[in-house]
Amino acid sequence: MSKVHNFSAGPGILPADVLKQASDACVNFENLNLSLLEISHRSKNYENVMDEARSIIKELFEVGDNYEVIYLGGGASLQFAMVPYNLLSENGTAAYLNTGVWSTKAIKEAKIIGNTKVIASSEDKNFNYIPKGYEIPTDADYFHITSNNTIFGTQMKSFPKTSIPLVCDMSSDIFSRKVNANDFSLIYAGAQKNMGPAGSTMVMVKKDALGKTGRKMLSMLDYQVHIKGGSMYNTPPVFPIYVTLLTLKWLKQNGGIAWIEKINQQKADCLYNEIDRNSLFVGTTAIEDRSHMNACFLTTKPELEVEFDKMWNDANISGIRGHRDVGGYRASLYNALPLESVNVLVDVMKAFENKFA
Amino acid sequence: MSKVHNFSAGPGILPADVLKQASDACVNFENLNLSLLEISHRSKNYENVMDEARSIIKELFEVGDNYEVIYLGGGASLQFAMVPYNLLSENGTAAYLNTGVWSTKAIKEAKIIGNTKVIASSEDKNFNYIPKGYEIPTDADYFHITSNNTIFGTQMKSFPKTSIPLVCDMSSDIFSRKVNANDFSLIYAGAQKNMGPAGSTMVMVKKDALGKTGRKMLSMLDYQVHIKGGSMYNTPPVFPIYVTLLTLKWLKQNGGIAWIEKINQQKADCLYNEIDRNSLFVGTTAIEDRSHMNACFLTTKPELEVEFDKMWNDANISGIRGHRDVGGYRASLYNALPLESVNVLVDVMKAFENKFA
Numbered sequence: 138m139s140k141v142h143n144f145s146a147g148p149g150i151l152p153a154d155v156l157k158q159a160s161d162a163c164v165n166f167e168n169l170n171l172s173l174l175e176i177s178h179r180s181k182n183y184e185n186v187m188d189e190a191r192s193i194i195k196e197l198f199e200v201g202d203n204y205e206v207i208y209l210g211g212g213a214s215l216q217f218a219m220v221p222y223n224l225l226s227e228n229g230t231a232a233y234l235n236t237g238v239w240s241t242k243a244i245k246e247a248k249i250i251g252n253t254k255v256i257a258s259s260e261d262k263n264f265n266y267i268p269k270g271y272e273i274p275t276d277a278d279y280f281h282i283t284s285n286n287t288i289f290g291t292q293m294k295s296f297p298k299t300s301i302p303l304v305c306d307m308s309s310d311i312f313s314r315k316v317n318a319n320d321f322s323l324i325y326a327g328a329q330k331n332m333g334p335a336g337s338t339m340v341m342v343k344k345d346a347l348g349k350t351g352r353k354m355l356s357m358l359d360y361q362v363h364i365k366g367g368s369m370y371n372t373p374p375v376f377p378i379y380v381t382l383l384t385l386k387w388l389k390q391n392g393g394i395a396w397i398e399k400i401n402q403q404k405a406d407c408l409y410n411e412i413d414r415n416s417l418f419v420g421t422t423a424i425e426d427r428s429h430m431n432a433c434f435l436t437t438k439p440e441l442e443v444e445f446d447k448m449w450n451d452a453n454i455s456g457i458r459g460h461r462d463v464g465g466y467r468a469s470l471y472n473a474l475p476l477e478s479v480n481v482l483v484d485v486m487k488a489f490e491n492k493f494a
Numbered sequence: 495m496s497k498v499h500n501f502s503a504g505p506g507i508l509p510a511d512v513l514k515q516a517s518d519a520c521v522n523f524e525n526l527n528l529s530l531l532e533i534s535h536r537s538k539n540y541e542n543v544m545d546e547a548r549s550i551i552k553e554l555f556e557v558g559d560n561y562e563v564i565y566l567g568g569g570a571s572l573q574f575a576m577v578p579y580n581l582l583s584e585n586g587t588a589a590y591l592n593t594g595v596w597s598t599k600a601i602k603e604a605k606i607i608g609n610t611k612v613i614a615s616s617e618d619k620n621f622n623y624i625p626k627g628y629e630i631p632t633d634a635d636y637f638h639i640t641s642n643n644t645i646f647g648t649q650m651k652s653f654p655k656t657s658i659p660l661v662c663d664m665s666s667d668i669f670s671r672k673v674n675a676n677d678f679s680l681i682y683a684g685a686q687k688n689m690g691p692a693g694s695t696m697v698m699v700k701k702d703a704l705g706k707t708g709r710k711m712l713s714m715l716d717y718q719v720h721i722k723g724g725s726m727y728n729t730p731p732v733f734p735i736y737v738t739l740l741t742l743k744w745l746k747q748n749g750g751i752a753w754i755e756k757i758n759q760q761k762a763d764c765l766y767n768e769i770d771r772n773s774l775f776v777g778t779t780a781i782e783d784r785s786h787m788n789a790c791f792l793t794t795k796p797e798l799e800v801e802f803d804k805m806w807n808d809a810n811i812s813g814i815r816g817h818r819d820v821g822g823y824r825a826s827l828y829n830a831l832p833l834e835s836v837n838v839l840v841d842v843m844k845a846f847e848n849k850f851a
Contacts, residue, residue, distance in 0.1 A: 141526070141527045141528050142532075143528060143532055145532065147534070147536070147729070148531065148532055148533060148534060148535060148729065148732060149532060150532045151529065151531055151532045154518055155802065156521050156529045156531060156532070157520075157665070158519060159520045159529075159531065160517045160518070160520035160521045161517070163516045163517035163520060164512055164513050164514060164517045169498070170497075170498045171498050171500060171812065172508065172513045172516075172517065174505065174508055174691035174692075174737060174745030174812075175502065175505055175506060175507045175508045175691070175830075176500075176502060176505060176515060177502050177503070177504070177505060177813060178505060178692060184826040209567075209568070210566075210567025210568040210569065210572070210693060210731060211567040211568050211572070211714060211728075212567065212715050212728040212729050213568070213728075214713070214728035214729075215567070215568070215714045215728075215847055217713075217714070218712040218713070218714055218715070240712070242552050245713070246712055246713060246714075249711070249712055250712075268789055295578075308497065329729055330603060330733075333533035333663070334532070335531075335535065335729045335730065335731055335733070336567060336693045336694070336730075336732065336733060336734055336735055337693075337731075353606055354573075354606070355575040355603055355606055355607070356571070356599070356602070356603060357568060357574070357575055357603075358575070359574045370568075370571070371568075371569040371571035371572075372504070372505065372569050372571075372684065372686055372692045372694055373692065373693075374567060374693030374694075374731060374734065375505060375686075375691065375692040375735065376691055376692070376733060377693055377731065377733065377734070378695060381530060390552070399836075434592065455528065456534060485591050
């Protein structure tokens with residue numbers, strides 16, 4: 138079967154080895170002669186998966202016992218509600234940075250739960266940059282940011298310093314680069330962009346951030362319930378968590394975050410250099426805020442899009458049409474995407490210029 | 495590899511053909527040369543999966559366009575909260591039948607949301623029967639029941655008639671027998687017991703039951719948001735839904751509910767007959783309420799449990815230790831379990847009697 142260069146924005150590419158192991162586990166999991174899909178989540182074998190899936194997060198983030206890791210269903214979208222539900226006190230205020238569609242959705246849910254203030258926004262320019270120079274209120278319950286904006290192709294290159302709890306939606310760039318996780322009170326990420334398949338969401342939270350809202354809480358929305366249950370308060374999304382663990386082990390075994398950060402830098406440099414060099418393409422975002430995970434660009438001659446589409450299709454490239462809010466193209470460069478695939482895309486861009494410029 | 499007789503209470507046994515197809519999709523989904531785990535949920539191929547996964551539910555339940563089907567993450571446990579959140583009006587009352595651990599949890603969540611009344615309960619006898627002869631208030635917003643009680647091995651053999659909306663948690667016996675789905679306003683089920691792997695939950699709801707609470711709702715907890723989004727308001731649990739579809743197609747292609755109901759009756763008869771005949775075993779529930787999905791039983795000589803455990807282990811039987819709330823044994827007889835496996839268990843029970851009685 139010919140190789141597909143998978144630039145999908147999410148669910149996104151996973152390592153071939155991981156997919157093979159996932160496939161095997163569907164018919165015979167750890168030589169039990171049973172599929173992973175039909176065994177109890179309370180079996181010893183799966184409890185080990187869950188323990189490892191939680192501990193590898195803390196290992197990769199280099200945090201200590203003051204943090205807890207849980208896995209939940211419902212995607213990051215459910216976290217847009219759970220974060221304020223668990224952290225925003227009845228009379229408190231939540232502070233948000235609005236950098237795109239996902240931030241906007243997070244803000245919408247927070248407003249349903251309590252007082253919510255947008256500190257800064259880049260909506261004025263269709264979210265093509267990351268706001269800077271804003272002031273974070275010191276009396277808010279927390280400050281919420283989105284580290285990478287999948288749709289608009291921007292990424293925070295540094296994180297704000299603040300005395301209040303910092304909360305981050307890292308769905309689309311988690312474990313793609315070194316961050317100081319100890320600066321955050323809560324990090325969450327839907328798995329399906331950079332660490333696994335769709336269907337599970339990881340939340341890492343500082344223990345002392347919880348239990349302060351005074352709210353009587355629904356069990357399934359209460360982080361403390363899930364922490365107490367070791368992410369098994371209810372039946373967890375067994376298979377998605379397993380594949381997430383496989384993906385994180387792949388990362389760790391290959392050299393961890395230091396290793397992948399270097400490769401991600403190479404991939405981003407390779408593609409952005411071509412976008413800037415090629416007379417037929419232009420990037421859509423502020424250069425200093427360009428995402429290393431999702432590179433958004435347009436053709437300078439939109440009438441030639443059909444031709445370009447034909448060329449990358451012929452090269453077995455998949456998933457680079459831009460989101461409808463931006464148009465043009467978006468190449469997602471998640472951890473599992475090899476540099477080779479970026480080279481193929483760049484070659485197509487060059488051939489396109491040679492033919493039509 | 496030798497065959498394991500999988501009596502797990504959930505996640506439970508799935509058809510071997512389904513597991514093979516699931517395994518294949520992990521490496522190459524529908525000849526796309528891509529894994530199902532790494533393609534966009536917005537791709538044509540996956541949109542077809544989702545459409546089919548929703549329509550097959552309505553087909554199997556024989557309901558019309560006045561019903562909507564959605565798939566969500568979070569398990570049935572999240573539905574314990576979402577049902578009252580969507581159906582219980584600010585000044586209304588919800589009525590519940592308490593038949594076990596899951597009902598009790600559903601009641602707990604409903605009480606957090608609004609006025610909740612338990613109409614009848616079998617807690618007085620550790621839930622070993624289904625209450626009868628109770629009166630359902632005609633002014634409640636809905637009446638909630640649990641059709642099958644996995645832990646205690648009881649099952650409602652008929653459903654109450656009422657003028658108010660009837661809501662049913664069918665997690666552990668959905669599609670195991672014919673029910674008149676049109677009598678229900680809402681049916682929900684975690685997939686992992688009788689229709690798929692862990693990680694997705696199906697909700698079928700009558701359209702006219704929604705939008706009446708006056709509550710300002712969080713998006714992810716609002717059925718109408720998910721209906722409008724075609725279960726794609728956020729990234730759905732892609733793989734668990736796909737395997738659920740495969741399992742339901744397996745059911746349909748083999749003869750549908752009429753076919754499986756007959757087999758389930760044979761399996762239940764086979765096992766309960768042996769429990770009643772064998773001097774070393776005794777059932778734990780009221781005979782008229784015995785579940786066809788989860789058969790709970792004890793040895794009359796508990797000191798011999800070690801011997802029995804050894805014997806069924808040697809016969810490649812898996813997953814029949816009872817829940818800690820009941821003890822003894824629980825054999826789950828979900829749709830995918832073949833009669834052959836029940837015969838093997840019965841043979842072991844007979845051999846056990848021959849040796850020790």
